[in-house]
Amino acid sequence: MTEILKAREVDPAAFQTREAGKYLGGFSPSTLKGWRSKGAGPRWYTTPGGTSLYRKRDLDEWLEKLAVQGDGRRGRPKSAA
Secondary structure (H helix, E strand, O other), rough: EEOOOOOOOOOOOOOEEHHHHOOOOOHHHHHHHHHHOOOOOOOOOEOOOEEEEEOOHHHHHHHHHHOEOOOOEEEOOOOOO
């Protein structure tokens, strides 16, 4: 998902594509660009100047969704009710 925002509306500590790829474990900028073109990968924001930015919390949420539990299911374990 992408949103066009003014730079001040995005977290001032947001990562640019190269930094986001490193934070996610070493993905190349071209991999993240490919994900963006397919509407996949973590949520990102586009500034009016065309820079793609990623907030740390969005990267963390995306990684959490990819986590595999001991039983092979993806995502965070459901708490017992």
